[in-house]
Amino acid sequence: MKPSRPLYEREPELAAAAQAVDALCGGQATGGLLVFSGEAGIGKTALLGEIRAMAADRCTVWSARGGETVTSVPFHVVRQLLQPALDQFPADEARALFGDWFEITAPALGLAEPSGPQPDPQGVRDGLDHVVSRLASRLSHRPLLLMVDDAHWADGESLAWLAGFTARLSELPLLVVQAHRPQEFADRNADRAVAGALQNESLAGHPALIRVALRALTPDATAELVRAALGDHADDPFCREVWAVTGGNPYEAVELVAKAQDRELSPVEESAGLLRELGASARGSGLVARLERLGTNANRFAWAAAVLGTEISQELAANLAGMSPAEAADCTARLRDARIVSGFDPLEFVHPLIASAVYRSIPPATRTAFHGRAAWAITEAGLGAAAASRHLLEVHPDDDQEVVAQLREAAGQHLAVGAPEAARRCLERALQEPPRPHDRAALLYELGCATLLSSPPTTVQHLRAALDTPGLDEALRVDATFRLAAALSHNNQLKDAALSLAAEAARTAPGPGLMRLQAAHFLWEGMQATEDDGPARSARLARNADHLKGRDNAERALLTLRAFDAMLRGENAQLVVDLCERALVDGRPARGLGWTDTEWGFELPTMVGITYAFTDQLDRAEELFGEAVRAFEISGWSGAHLAFAHTLLGLVHRRRGRLAEAEGFLREGLRLADRVGSGLPVHWDATCLLVDTLIARGRTAEARLVADRYSFGPPYPSAMVLPDAPCVRGRLLLAEGRTEEAVAELEAAGAALEPRGRFNGVWAPWAGDLARALADTDPVRAAQVANRARVHAERFGTDTAIGEALRCVALFAPPEEATHLLAESVRHLEASSSAYEHAAARFEYGVASRSPRELARAQKIAAACGAEALATRAQRVRTSMRPSE
Secondary structure (H helix, E strand, O other): OOOOOOOOOOOOHHHHHHHHHHHHHHHHOOOOOEEEEEEOOOOHHHHHHHHHHHOOOEEEEEEEEOOOHHHHOOOHHHHHHHHHHHHHHOHHHHHHHHHHHHHHHHHHHHOOOOOOOOOOOHHHHHHHHHHHHHHHHHHHOOOEEEEEEOOOOOOOHHHHHHHHHHHHHOOOOOOEEEOHHHHHHHHOOOOHHHHHHHOOOHOOOOOOOOEEEOOOOOOHHHHHHHEEEEEEEOOHHHHHHHHHOOOHHHHHHHHHHHHHHOOOOOOOHHHHHHHHHHHHOOOOHHHHHHHOOOOOOHHHHHHHHHHHHHOOOOHHHHHHOOHHHHHHHHHHHHHOOOOEEEEOOOOOOOOOOOOHHHHOOOOHHHHHHHHHHHHHHHHHOOOHHHHHHHHHHHOOOOHHHHHHHHHHHHHHHHHHHOOHHHHHHHHHHHHHHOOOOOHHHHHHHHHHHHHHOOHHHHHHHHHHHHHHOOOHHHHHHHHHHHHHHHHHHHHHOOHHHHHHHHHHHHHHOOHHHHHHHHHHHHHHHHOOOOOOHHHHHHHHHHHHHHOOOOOHHHHHHHHHHHHHHHHHHOOOHHHHHHHHHHEEEEEEEOOOOOOOOOOOOOHHHHHHHHHOOOOOOOHHHHHHHHHHHHHHHHHOOHHOOOOHHHHHHHHHHHHOHHHHHHHHHHHHHHHHHHOOOOOOHHHHHHHHHHHHHHHOOOOOOHHHHHHHHOOOOOOOOOOOOOOHHHHHHHHHHOOOOOHHHHHHHHHHHHHHHHOOOOOOOOOHHHHHHHHHOOOOOOHHHHHHHHHHHHHHHHHHOHHHHEEEEEEEEHHOHHHHHHHHHHHHHHHHHHOOHHHHHHHHHHHHHHHHOOOOOHHHHHHHHHHHHOOHHHHHHHHHEEEEEEOOO
C-alpha cells in the first residue's frame, strides 16, 4: 500500500508495520508490539498516521497521545484509548463489558464514581486488561490496533498498565504501536513503569515484538522533499542547505520549506544563505519571536493554550487569557494560519515541539498565574479537585489553606481510583504550602497511608513524622502507629515494628485503641524469626487472651494471636482450635476483621486459616482462604494480597497431599507476586512451600531452580516464613545428597526454634529430617532427636504430627516394633487427610511388613496425590518381591 502522502526513506518502517498488520489480520490473528523511537520531529507521528491509514479498512483503531504538561494526570492515556470505544455502547452494555471489574476499574476511566475500599493499582490494571480483552473479542471480525504516540509523556498509571498488558499480546487479536523519544524517556525520573512499558523486557526475544529506531533523512531524500514542495527547479545547493540547516529532521525540513514558500524565496543557490535564519524561527527563540509578531493577544492566547496542554477548550483558553469569545476566535485563526495550532474547539498544537517551546517561553510568574487561574476555572466548572490538581502542583507555595484543602481532596480522589502516586504528589505539594500547624500531622498521616502499598520506606518516614508532630488526635495516633508497624514489617523491620507499638501503647489510655496496639504488638513480636524471650511473650499473651470470650474485635484479635502462637508452640490442638472458634463469629471473621477490612489488616484472618491448616482442620482452612481469594478479587486487590491468597490455598493443598494442585496455586502466587516487585514476604512463603512441594513430588532439580531463582537461603528475612524456611532448605539439601550441609542447617533451625518453645513438627519439621540425616552416622543421637519429636507431637495431638513422628521413630526401632509403629503411623495419617504423608507411611509399612498389597495401596495413593517419584518407587519395590512374599 502506498502512503497517503509522501514519507521519505521510511520504506523499512512501513514494511515492518505492514508485516505486523498482516499478521494481525491474517487467518491466525496474532497480536504484537511495534515500537518506533527517534528524536523530536523525526517523523514518528507521520509514520503512525500512515499505519492508521494502512489498517483503517481492516482494523478497529484506537489512539492516544501523551503530553508534556499532563504526565501527572493519572490514566490520561488510557482514557483517550478506551473512552471513545466505550461511549459507543449503551450504559448497561458498557457495564456488562466490565463484569465484576466495574466498581474497580470504571472510576479510573471516569465512567463511575468510586465506591467500596480503596482499590489496589494492580487490580485496576487487571480490570483494564479484562475490559480491553472483552472489547477485542467483541471486535473479532476487525482486529484491534492500539496506537500510543509520545509515549515518553504518558502518565505513569497508563504506562504501568501498558507494561503488563503488552506481555499478553500473543493471546489476543491486538496490535500495539508505540512511539517515543529515547532522550525524554531517559530523562523521566520515572519509574519502572516507564522502563517496562517502553522497553518491554518481558517481550525481549518474542516474535511479537518489533523495535525500529528512526533515522534522519539523507541529503537525497531531503532534496526530494524540497522539490516536491517547491518544484523541480530547486537546485542542489539550495536543497543541500535545507538538509544542513535541519540535520535531515523531517518536521524541521517541512517547516523550513513552508517558510521559504511564505517568503516567496526562489529555491536556488542565491537564496540558500537565508535558510539558516528561517530555520531558527521554527524552533526555540525564533519560534517565540515569530509568535510575538502575531500580536499580544495571539501570544497570550497561545500561552493559555500551552498551559492547558491537550484537548484545549477555546472557551477555557479565552478565560485564562482574559479574552472575549470573539477575540479568542480571532487569535485561533491567526495561530492556525501561522501553523502553530490546528482544529477549532478543541485546539491542538501542530507539533509537540511547538507546544513545548510556547510553554517554556511563558515568563515563570505568568505561567504560575495561568496555572492558578486554570485550577480555579476547572473547579468552578465542577470538574473536581483531581482535575484541577495538575495545575495546583505548578502553583508556588503561598500559605493558601484553600489550596491545601483542594490538594488533600484531590489526593483522596486519586486514591479512590487506584492512583496512589498521584495522591502522593498532591499531598507532598500540600505540605509545601504549608498547612496550618494543627493540620500538618493529619496531612503527614494521609501521605503515609497513600504510599503504604507503593513504598513502605516512604510510609515509615511520613508516619513517624506524623506521630512526632503535635496535633494528631488519639484515634489517628493509634491508626498511624498500626500502619507504621505494618510498613516496617513489609520493609523487613519487624523488631522496629514491635518497638514502635510498645512505645505508643505505653502512652495510650485504656480502651479499644490500647487493645488494638497491644494486639498488634503481640502480632509483630510473634512474627519475628528471632526474638529475645519468646516463652515470656507467649506467657503474657496466654494471660491476656485465655479468659476472653471474643465479645469484640479487640478480644477476637488477641484470641487469634494466642491460637496462632499456641499452634507454633505445639500446645494441645483441641485448645488451639477452641481459641480459633472464639476468634470467629459463626465460623467466619467478624465484621471489621475480614480480608479487606483495613482497621486490623488481613493478617488476622490469615493467622486463623494457617492455624487451622496446621491443626488438621483443612476444610476450615480451605474455606477461609477461598473467601480470601474472592474478597481480594472483588475488591481489586490483585497484587501481593491476591498472590498471598493463592499461596495460602497452595498451603492447604500441600497439607492435604494434593501436590499437583498445590504446585499450581503456588506458581500462580509467585506469578502474581512477581508483577508487584521482588523479595516480598509472599515471595518467601510461596517459594518455601513450592520448594517443599517439589521435593515431595520427587522433583529435586526443579526445587533447586526455584530456590536459586528466588534466592531462597540465608540471609533469611526478619519475619517467619511459612513453613519454617531453614527447615525446608535443610530438607532440600538432604534431598540433593548434601547431608553435612543439611545437618548444619537443620541443627541451626532447631537451635533457633527450641528456645522459643516452638515445637510444632509439622510447621517446622527440622527434628524428623535431622534424625533421618544422622541415621547412618550418629544413630544414637538420631534416635534421641526422633523420640523428643514424638513427645512434642503427642502433646500437640494431631494425627499428622503423631503419624509423622511415629514414621521417624520407626527408623530406629527393632524390626517388629518398627512394623507396629509404622502401622500406627498409617492409621493416624490416613485419618489426617495428609495424602502424601499417608502414602509415604504406607510405603514404609509395606516395605517393613513385606506386603505387596500395602505397596500397591501406597503406589495408588502417591500417584493420586502427584507424588510421582514415590509411586514409581513403590511399584519398583513391589515388583521386586517374590510372589510368595
